[in-house]
Amino acid sequence: MSSINYAEKIPNNVNLATDRTLQRALEHWQPHFLQWWGEMGPTDFQKADVYLRTAVSVDADGWAQYGAVKMPDYRWGIFLADPAANRAIGFGDAMGKPAWQQVPGEYRSTLRRLIVTQGDTEPASVEQQRLLGHSCPSLYDLRNLFQINVEEGRHLWAMVYLLHAYFGRDGREEAEELLARHSGDSDKPRILTTFNEPISDWLSLFCFTYFTDRDGKYQLKSLAESAFDPLSRTCRFMLTEEAHHMFVGETGLSRVVKRTLEVMKELGTDDPSRIRAHGAVDLPLLQKYLNFWCSSSLDLFGSEISSNSAANFANGLKGRPDESQYDDHVLRSSTFKMHTPSGTEDVPMLNALNEVMRESYLKDCEIGLKRWNRTIERAGHAFRLTLPSSRFRRSIGAWAGQPVNPEGKTISKEEHEKNLWQWIPSEADRSFVHSLMQRVIEPGKMAGWIAPPERGINNLPVEHQYVKLQ
Numbered sequence: 001m002s003s004i005n006y007a008e009k010i011p012n013n014v015n016l017a018t019d020r021t022l023q024r025a026l027e028h029w030q031p032h033f034l035q036w037w038g039e040m041g042p043t044d045f046q047k048a049d050v051y052l053r054t055a056v057s058v059d060a061d062g063w064a065q066y067g068a069v070k071m072p073d074y075r076w077g078i079f080l081a082d083p084a085a086n087r088a089i090g091f092g093d094a095m096g097k098p099a100w101q102q103v104p105g106e107y108r109s110t111l112r113r114l115i116v117t118q119g120d121t122e123p124a125s126v127e128q129q130r131l132l133g134h135s136c137p138s139l140y141d142l143r144n145l146f147q148i149n150v151e152e153g154r155h156l157w158a159m160v161y162l163l164h165a166y167f168g169r170d171g172r173e174e175a176e177e178l179l180a181r182h183s184g185d186s187d188k189p190r191i192l193t194t195f196n197e198p199i200s201d202w203l204s205l206f207c208f209t210y211f212t213d214r215d216g217k218y219q220l221k222s223l224a225e226s227a228f229d230p231l232s233r234t235c236r237f238m239l240t241e242e243a244h245h246m247f248v249g250e251t252g253l254s255r256v257v258k259r260t261l262e263v264m265k266e267l268g269t270d271d272p273s274r275i276r277a278h279g280a281v282d283l284p285l286l287q288k289y290l291n292f293w294c295s296s297s298l299d300l301f302g303s304e305i306s307s308n309s310a311a312n313f314a315n316g317l318k319g320r321p322d323e324s325q326y327d328d329h330v331l332r333s334s335t336f337k338m339h340t341p342s343g344t345e346d347v348p349m350l351n352a353l354n355e356v357m358r359e360s361y362l363k364d365c366e367i368g369l370k371r372w373n374r375t376i377e378r379a380g381h382a383f384r385l386t387l388p389s390s391r392f393r394r395s396i397g398a399w400a401g402q403p404v405n406p407e408g409k410t411i412s413k414e415e416h417e418k419n420l421w422q423w424i425p426s427e428a429d430r431s432f433v434h435s436l437m438q439r440v441i442e443p444g445k446m447a448g449w450i451a452p453p454e455r456g457i458n459n460l461p462v463e464h465q466y467v468k469l470q
């Protein structure tokens, strides 16, 4: 186990002190990061004491320490999972050869682009969520939001370390650019569309952490397979932190469902207008939010048929999540049955990897829905939450711009236009959800639209004062 040196300005387990040039470059970037945090991070809570976990080792058990921290004092650092001895490339044409400790010249720009694209999403999500603290449904939730925010900040550090350590001047310039683009900015937006969508209510936050952080999980898992070993080790450790973000999404949405069912029981109705009048989220409204964020996140996997994904796999840059679960790791002779608007065709498997990943992602997304539906069923209601078809509301790939309903059926443009606001949140839906977002900051108390969590953080009671506001 490599322990982390907290005596240093930048906590790390990469022996930063032995590389003075790199250390100086990162120490030069550090104040720029802190300035970005001050300007673009959570608004108005920088003096609050937040009960946060901080990574203190990369050991599987006991890697984190908990305690009250003011966010600007958080120890953002550089942590890589321990190296696997004699690690070999696990897929692609160079399978079985030793993993790379340096960037091969011919893959330099592609690897840099993969790292920058991943890196860009991390600060983007902090920017998207920066106003949410003001409308938190509880101190418990407020703490979870800030935990996610500081960890996305650390994920930015993880990518910036790779850029600085392995990509020379280009890498340093990219690191500056990661702080210069901003979510939703008309001149310099973030790279991927989903990360420019505003997240101005907590229902969206829970959907985002359920669907979009889960896309992050799949991206990190595929990069964790990379032949470029420092990238693999970086991503493996990021996944440890990422799990909590999806936990927040899944339990957050569970608590919304639970509360809605309580209100339905109390009122003896499933009439959406009465449920709304009582200050809760009716299930059809929740379905619209799921449709919106799921379809938006599906675009993040890229085009159905992609020569980039084929090259990235063949060259060993990016594998499939959990590559070892497959039998064939070269994929030169298999095909995939791809459904596109022009029919079904057999596509070389290498060119279909985005779709392969999207399908396994959707299976993972199903798990939460099954759980929520069981609760709904047990409460005696016929309503079921579903995932939209991967053809619905796509902006990228074969189905981009196609008039398709959430069940995946192609319909006329008119019908699509007429029904769209039955499927995704309308202005009126959004303003209703906003009206629910009243902040609750008494320890242990919850807003009326969400049930309390089953347990607190790190064995503390739910009533614990997770954030001390100053």
Ligand SMILES: [Fe+2]
Residues within 6 Å of the ligand: 122, 151, 152, 155, 216, 242
């Ligand atoms: Fe992240």
Ligand SMILES: [Fe+2]
Residues within 6 Å of the ligand: 152, 213, 216, 242, 245
């Ligand atoms: Fe995340």
